[in-house]
Amino acid sequence: MSEFLVFDGVTKRFGDFVAVRDASFAIEKGEIFALLGPSGCGKTTLLRMLAGFIEPDEGRILIEGEDITRLPPERRPVNTVFQSYALFPHLTIRDNIGFGLKMAKRPKAEIDAEVDRMLDLVDLAEHGDKKPDRISGGQKQRVAIARALVNKPRVLLLDEPLAALDLKLRQRLLVELDGIHDEVGITFLYVTHDQTEAMAISDRIAVMQRGGLEQIGTPAEIYEAPVNSFVAAFIGDTNFLRGKVSEILDAEYSRATVESIGEIRLYNDRPLEMGEDIALSLRPEKIRIETHPPAEEAGLNAIEGTVDDVIYLGSLTRYWVRVGDQRIAIEKQHARYQLDERLPAWKDRVWLSWRADDGCLLTDFAVEDTELLSLPPEGDE
Amino acid sequence: MGNPRRQPNPERRNEWWTTLPSAGWLLVFFAVPTLLIVVMSFKPAGPYGGFGEGWSLKAWADMAHPSYPAIVWRTVWLSVAATIVCVGLGLPVGFLLGRADEKTRALLLLLVVVPFWTNFLIRVYAWKVLLHPSGYLRETLVGLGIIGENTLLLYNEGAVLLVMVYAYLPFAILPIYASAEKFDFALLDAARDLGASSIRAFWLVFVPGVGRGVLAAVVMVLIPALGSYIIPDIVGGPAGEMVGNKIAQRVFIDRNWPHAAALATLLMIVTLLPVIFAFVQQKRESVPDGSRKGGGKATA
Structure with a gap:
């Protein structure tokens, strides 16, 4: 296993506040890697730096050896599932999912075929022509995943993807998400404050606190052999x-x-x-x-x-x-x-x-x- | 809560009662006077001003005056151009206002509204001073070689357009800002994330997102622009005349009220077209997503 995605000494400050302090770690290809910690621990800042919305003050971010630290978000081989889903309210579900392909100027027939495939994957085939405000929270969540996955990103970033849903739905979607991961084989970076979610879905977890990485390991390692209190x-x-x-x-x-x-x-x-x-x-x-x-x-x-x-x-x-x-x-x-x-x-x-x-x-x-x-x-x- | 259609009648009746005062006000001070203007356009002109007895189509026949099509056309294109420029400038300003933090936003909004503290007439006159052939603006531009020795800034369509944009810009900024304030800026992140450049994200996501504000801005700018009178009167000269000036001339100089009334009715029809368009557009928009009011976008 080579080092697929690397954070190398990444630091981000907002004024006097250190949001992320000297984060260095590597994510392997195809794994589900969770960033876990309480709110304000810096996990979302790390994700947004990888997505390109925030520029680190120090350090580099590399995907397969390529330095993407200074690339704008639209030129990075990653896509994000936002916490609030951020579906475009004026576009249908189909057009939401096809948005990225349209930006990439792919031919219309190809976009249609890919969107159909995605609608099937997330089981929303019959809702394609609806606007986002006509579907439920769980369905929106799946549209958000489909809209990101259709672009075949090298890393899929999930920012608290289940936080807005109720417990039952959360558990079901967690299983679905795991199924989707098995099917597409894309590397997932999963940000959450919910330890059960992280334990359930991740291959490895990085526990964060106050901008620092406390421990990285498999769920069992983290649970059985925590390094600190x-x-x-x-x-x-x-x-x-x-x-x-x-x-x-x-x-x-x-x-x-x-x-x-x-x-x-x-x-x-x-x-x-x-x-x-x-x-x-x-x-x-x-x-x-x-x-x-x-x-x-x-x-x-x-x-x-x-x-x-x-x-x-x-x-x-x-x-x-x-x-x-x-x-x-x-x-x-x-x-x-x-x-x-x-x-x-x-x-x-x-x-x-x-x-x-x-x-x-x-x-x-x-x-x-x-x-x-x-x-x-x-x-x- | 049941189906709103099945709500009991008393509530609807209450609604009527509460609407009555404003409806009465509109009837007495708006609908009836408007109707009187329309009726007046079908009267003959009085020999010493005002209007005479009986009915006449002369005022409407006079609308065929060869100078009118050009003036109506100028009125329409200047107003449309002013609207396009105002909305075009209002969009980025509304965007910045929506994104700004509380303090900056308050300051910027104040700057938008500050001109209203000065009398409108004075502000238009100030432009006349600026644009005047011996005003410092023209002198400077000529001195810098940006415009030729013979170029005049005042008394042409360009001057009218410039001052209209200046005067009506706040009416475009404010409704767009009101929409932008409610706009979910995470949508722009999502667009960027999906490969849109910041400019495409702005056009494909922000502009449709503040669609209602843009619509309101169009109505708020286009309608007063079509009825402009003071601006073309002061900075337009004969080359910048608009329908409003003609109406004023008919009333104050010719004292031909039916003619003025016919012009006013014509202007009203031209003005109503965009309003009807906006209304139909909004109706069509609110039918498929009628449930929007309750739970619009998901909150983070």
Whole structure:
């Protein structure tokens, strides 16, 4: 795999505000690459720089080795699906889809044939002669995709393409979008603030915050091995355990004293030093919750606590368990017929256990990231 | 909400009641006087001015006067030309106003409206001073060799057109701006993204997007332009005469009211044509997308 699309040290400032800081990464041909982050993280600025609407202050953007940094938008081999769709209200669906081909001065017969093919692809054949204000939001979205794809761009840019739709439609279109990607094989750059969307559709995700790239990896890598507290808290839910290294067991395992929890065993993928401050991300579904002490097992951490909150969600139950000053979130999947089983309930004494390998040692920790964690409902003491 | 056609009658009746005052006003101060003008054109001229008893087609027969076709033609082409230039200039200005940030926009709008603080007559006279054979504008242009020694800037059709454009430009800018303000500028990004140069994007997406504003601008400029009187009177001279001047001459100098009334009726018919056209156009536009009012473009 060669480097198909390259951002090389791209920086963009708006006055004193640094929208994108020294972004360097490469996207492979044919993949769906997501830029994920909260609003204002710079992901849309990156997309608009690739589309040509914003010129970077520093750095270069290359597609297959060709520097496109200074090209105007109309001369770039990319097309965009805009968040608001931006369909031309005075043109029919057909003319909207055919707009790019018309700009490229292609013969009319060819345009007609291509537009027909696209209308079929997005399943809108019978709506071709309507104006955009006569079709639904989901249909507009598909027209926007067809209008971009018909030009056979080398990269399709999708700017929050599903944000304006309701949840059900969003899920359906996500599957459709994935299907379209399989069919056309074009590289997608997908900008979103919605981590489920990014996880569902992407081959790789770049998580951004405050103009910087925090981590790039497959959805599983990002979820299972977040590098810092921001990525850990932004993608999915987690528990942060902070402590000091108290014992080095061998090259890969050590012990640490965690506030209000006590001594735990942890896996370290980088060498630790005695007394070093550490932060650990522990996903709620990795923790087992039981009403009796777990059987002794090598490498298993077990602690005792009291159930603070319970939310039953059908396929799973979320617990918040108080251990000293810390509240630990746990997810228990209901793989078996649940009514036959007595679940831990409010105020129960419970035992939590997890394997040392299931925690993830973070390289950076920022206290404010704990605010990204989902909290139980308040006021049911 | 049900079908609006099936709405109960009382509401419609209320609508009538609320329309009545303005309808009455229009009837008393507009429809009846207009009708009187039309009727007057079918009266004979009075020997000492005004109009006489009985009926006559003389005023209409006089419309065949050999000098009239040229004047009507000049009135129409000058007005159409002024409208085209005003809309042509109004489009980019409206575009800039629509794109400008709040502060710049307020300032620019103020600049558009500022001329209205000065009396219209004074402003037209100011042009006369500017364009005058010994005015500094002509002197400068002659000095720079841009125009010849014998070129006159005043008392010709060009002067009338120039001052009409100057006078009516705000009436083109304001409705186009009103449309541009509601225009979704992301559409221009989309056009660029799909391969249109910025100029093509402007023509293919922005201009149709502010179509209603352009239509309003055409009506707002063309109609007063067709009825121009002061501008051709002051800067036009005999070579720049328009129908409005002829009407004034018939009323004030000849005191031939039926003749003036016939000219006015003729002008009214010419004026109504673009209005009817605009009306039909808007009707046709609002039929297929009648549901526009509720949810137009998607909001970001």
